[in-house]
Amino acid sequence: MLNISGIHEGFVLDHIQAGMSLQIYHDLKLDRLDCTVAIIKNAKSNKMGKKDILKVECPIEALDLDILGFIDHNITVNVIKNDKIVAKKELQLPKQVKNVIKCKNPRCITSIEQELDQIFILTDPRKEVYRCKYCEEKYTNPNRR
Amino acid sequence: MRHLMSPLDLSVDELDELLNLANDIEKHPEKYAHACDGKKLATCFYEPSTRTRLSFEAAMLNLGGSVLGFASADSSSAAKGESVSDTIRIISCYADICAMRHPKEGAPLVASQKSRIPVINAGDGGHQHPTQTLTDLLTIRSLKGRLDNMTIGLCGDLKFGRTVHSLINALIRYPGIRFVLISPEELKIPSYIREDVLKAKQIPFTEVERLEDAIPELDVLYMTRVQKERFFNEEDYVRLKDFYILTREKLSLAKEDMLVLHPLPRVNEISVEVDDDPRAVYFKQAQYGVYVRMALILTLLGISVE
Numbered sequence: 002m003l004n005i006s007g008i009h010e011g012f013v014l015d016h017i018q019a020g021m022s023l024q025i026y027h028d029l030k031l032d033r034l035d036c037t038v039a040i041i042k043n044a045k046s047n048k049m050g051k052k053d054i055l056k057v058e059c060p061i062e063a064l065d066l067d068i069l070g071f072i073d074h075n076i077t078v079n080v081i082k083n084d085k086i087v088a089k090k091e092l093q094l095p096k097q098v099k100n101v102i103k104c105k106n107p108r109c110i111t112s113i114e115q116e117l118d119q120i121f122i123l124t125d126p127r128k129e130v131y132r133c134k135y136c137e138e139k140y141t142n143p144n145r146r
Numbered sequence: 147m148r149h150l151m152s153p154l155d156l157s158v159d160e161l162d163e164l165l166n167l168a169n170d171i172e173k174h175p176e177k178y179a180h181a182c183d184g185k186k187l188a189t190c191f192y193e194p195s196t197r198t199r200l201s202f203e204a205a206m207l208n209l210g211g212s213v214l215g216f217a218s219a220d221s222s223s224a225a226k227g228e229s230v231s232d233t234i235r236i237i238s239c240y241a242d243i244c245a246m247r248h249p250k251e252g253a254p255l256v257a258s259q260k261s262r263i264p265v266i267n268a269g270d271g272g273h274q275h276p277t278q279t280l281t282d283l284l285t286i287r288s289l290k291g292r293l294d295n296m297t298i299g300l301c302g303d304l305k306f307g308r309t310v311h312s313l314i315n316a317l318i319r320y321p322g323i324r325f326v327l328i329s330p331e332e333l334k335i336p337s338y339i340r341e342d343v344l345k346a347k348q349i350p351f352t353e354v355e356r357l358e359d360a361i362p363e364l365d366v367l368y369m370t371r372v373q374k375e376r377f378f379n380e381e382d383y384v385r386l387k388d389f390y391i392l393t394r395e396k397l398s399l400a401k402e403d404m405l406v407l408h409p410l411p412r413v414n415e416i417s418v419e420v421d422d423d424p425r426a427v428y429f430k431q432a433q434y435g436v437y438v439r440m441a442l443i444l445t446l447l448g449i450s451v452e
Contacts, residue, residue: 108271110250114229117256125342135252136273139338 005039005056008081012064014055015077019043022053028072028101034059067095071131071142096123098131102140109136148446149258149265153279153316161283161316168284168434168441175208181444181451182211188241189215190233190257191268192224192248197410198268198277201432202245205439214241219249231260238262243447245277246270264446272308277442278409279312281435286366288434289405289427295322299360302328302370302390302415304335309409310370311339318349325351326360330386333372357390361400367392369408369415369428393417400425407431 017025022040031038036059046052057064061080069076070092078090098121104111111117111133120134131140150156156164171178187206189199194217203213216222223233230248234257237244245266246254251273258265269275287293298317300310304327317323325344327335334353344351354360361367369392374383392406397420408416408428420426444451 106251108249108251108273110230110248110252110256110270113250114231114256116229117231133252135255136271137251 005041007084008037008056008058009084010060011036011056011058011081012061013079013081013086014057014069015052015079016046016049017053017055017076018073019049019051019053021073022055025053025055025069025072025076028068029065031055031057034063036063066090066092067098068101070095071098071101073142094123094126094129097121097134102131104133104136104138104140106133106136106138109133109138111135147262147264149254149261149267150276150442150446151255151258151265151267152274153276153283153312155276158319161280164280164438164441164445165284165287167444168437169288171440172288172434172437178209178440178444178451180210181449182206182209182447185209185211185243185447186241187211187213187215187443188237188244189213189217189268190222190237190244190246191215191217192219192222192246192253194218195247195269197432198247198275199245201435202266202268202277202439204436205443208436209440209443211242211443230256233257234261234265243443266442266446272306274312275308276312277435277439278309279316280438280442281431282309282313282368282407282409283316284434284438285407285427285431286405289430290365293317294320296365297324297326297363299326299328299364299367300335300370301357301360301367301392303333303372304329304370305333306373307370310335310368313368314339314343318343318347323349325349326364327351327353328355328357328360328390329353330355330390332382332386357392358396358399361396361404364400364404366405366407367400369406369412371409371411371413371415391415391417392420394419394423397423397425 022042039056041054043051044054074092074094079086080088100119103119111119121131121140122134124130124132129142189202191199206213230253238261243264245268246257247268248270251271254265254267254270267274267276304310372386404425406426410428
């Protein structure tokens with residue numbers, strides 16, 4: 002049994018799909034934060050069989066929930082203050098994501114003007130479809146479950 | 147300030163107003179001959195398109211305005227590597243309104259975000275070509291008297307033909323519209339139009355392979371060109387380009403008041419013997435294209451003529 006101590010202030014991301022924690026670590030830019038991060042892979046889960054967990058000791062404002070909602074809105078976010086869970090945040094699909102994914106359409110203007118922000122807009126919340134703001138190329142989240 | 151990126155940027159009411167204005171221009175061109183005196187239209191064409199560019203220029207000249215611009219990327223600062231965002235900032239200093247064609251999808255939208263003048267998308271790759279759709283709608287409404295309760299046949303390249311996709315999206319906003327999609331297997335309508343637009347909005351449609359089978363029930367037949375530049379290899383193009391040719395014989399099966407539209411240029415998908423038939427309205431359609439661009443320029447510049 003692996004023991005990792007609790008955190009005083011920060012957040013715990015629970016119910017991450019097994020194997021996804023490292024991608025989320027990078028997407029949330031946690032590598033740039035000067036704080037303690039525990040990455041737990043393949044933890045046992047009654048609900049999911051296996052899951053990943055991320056524990057991050059940092060001010061809660063440091064977390065971009067929009068990006069997390071886009072990556073996987075089924076992740077549970079526990080907000081920790083003074084060693085206790087003070088809130089559980091519901092993640093939602095963001096209406097727009099900026100500079101998280103790139104448009105793969107070779108005919109898109111973003112393919113030649115690289116200083117442009119890569120913006121995707123949620124066009125079908127039911128099917129979780131995002132489209133490039135410029136060329137409307139479809140992006141379907143591979144992490145959809 | 148408003149721009150036009152997609153035909154759906156205009157609500158049904160706004161579109162009606164624009165088409166009414168275009169019809170008034172058609173009837174009373176002299177009323178509008180000086181409406182844009184002193185105004186300049188910049189035509190920024192990063193890829194050649196004689197027809198669309200000249201139509202825009204004719205529209206502005208008819209309104210008393212003047213035009214400036216470039217007709218290919220080679221003759222613009224893009225050849226030196228200038229971005230669309232920078233170019234439009236400069237054009238904003240020289241002109242009052244801009245029509246932009248670009249091979250890259252979304253380029254006119256990028257321009258509109260940095261522009262101080264209205265930008266009209268004059269075609270961006272395979273994405274949108276809103277003034278063609280406005281032209282098609284004006285032609286149908288002027289000659290049929292309505293945009294609702296019709297059976298529309300779309301024939302030819304339905305896979306890559308952006309004019310067809312835009313027209314479908316514009317027409318489904320009206321009640322009683324039915325589509326007959328006529329194309330070879332290889333050039334069928336993309337699934338995102340079939341599933342996400344037609345089926346999702348419960349628009350009745352059928353898909354057929356033979357033009358002869360479909361033509362008797364149509365109120366409008368919209369022909370398209372099988373474009374060489376959309377194919378990756380010459381062999382496929384040669385095999386498919388003659389698949390659907392409208393001849394006098396096929397037209398004899400059609401209703402007396404059916405309209406034949408085509409965004410032009412045609413190659414050989416409409417036989418020249420059909421040109422004199424009163425149902426062939428594709429050259430009138432080009433004329434309507436000028437009226438609707440005049441109406442659009444006036445609308446985006448906020449100029450009203452009493």
